[in-house]
Amino acid sequence: MNRTFFLLIFIAPLIAKDIFYTRSGQVSFFSSTPIEDIKALNEQTTCVLNMETGDVSFRIPILGFNFKNGLMQEHFNENYLESDIYPDAGFKGVINNWDQVTLNEEPQLISIEGVMTIHGVSKQIKETGKISFKNEKVNGTAMFRIIVADYDIQIPKIVRENIAKVVDVNVRLSLKKK
């Protein structure tokens, strides 16, 4: 009896949990000022969801953001997000009241809470999103705003009129079972 339990202690964590994931999640952002609009799309976002606990983890490679304007992309990496020092943005958190969420085809509102890390700065955030389950896949969407100054991203005076202080972020994911 005891032996079985000891075995369980060591083996239980090693047995593959119910994990859903993607490596091609979409994260886009958009900012608008009277002078110019800035938008970029990243389709290389990794996201993992633990179906037992509702824990989620994101890794968003900064170099994976594609801009229509190549010079903006270069400045985004070189001057603002400094992707050579901070190659990834990330989020680690949990879906609130996960035990009360039953997934079905209908997207349902959830709230998600955790630590967002951008440009090496971590910040506790709480946002809402929608989640559904269809064709063996967990689909999630979220829209929220980021205040650029919260993450120590400095915008020089000379381009302050061109770059918005608040950025709209859009997340779209389709997770498959591991």
Added chain:
Amino acid sequence: MIRILIIIIGISTTLYAQDDLLDLIDDGFENTYPVNATFKAKRIVNSQSIEMPKPRILDFMILHRFGSMSNGAYDLFGMDEAVIRFDLKYGLSDRISFGIGRSSLNKTFDIFTKVKIMSQKTGYRSFPITLVFFSKMEIETIIKDMSMNDRITYDFQFLLAKKFNRSLSLQLMPTLIHRNLVETNSDSHDLISIGVGGRMKMTKRTSVNFDTFFPIGKRSETYRQGWGIGYDIETGGHVFQLMLTNARGSFESEYIENASGTLEDLDLYLGFNIARVFYL
């Protein structure tokens, strides 16, 4: 006893669960990304850099060189005089760009193109260097009565660059300059040289740059090795480049093969480049 074990199981699983979920799917997968911004501008100081206009971007550049500093305060270190060159370049794709320019020195027109052959990449399919082929045709128009053939000079360069880290980039430039017209019979039509250039970033938006060209083979007695040191300041869509150089002209046959200044009597030139981009 059983209860304690269940608690331990619970604790151990939660402990494991606190490990990053991302590790659970880690299989060494890595994306590949091209290396950005090896240099700030399309010139290092005088010389061409591997940077070219991004697709659908028009790049306008003013290259301004004052007169020789050798007269000192009399003409404010050469600032009373100037030679100026304008150029417009356009990015056709990630790999091809072309442009036209005109310099007041010898009233020289030029057309040029840069073709990216390979680019430096990081990640899964990483590649260590960027290789660009640069070619230019210069047409001198200062003398009205001259055959078209005699006006032309060709420049060919391979630009090999590596961005070592966020601050340091270096570039090697094997160069061939072909002059259709030479001053004396003993002068060679074809001149080969190896250029070296680099930049060291000081802050996120400024850097110190240098470049020079080492001659291969014989040169005339008046030949001086061309060099320049500069300071780049980038502000959004603009790049300002301040410089000190021993070459008066800012096109290839001038700053590589016709640099005249020497350090001894401060026969050098101050200058600046301004680059501005337009999105088309």
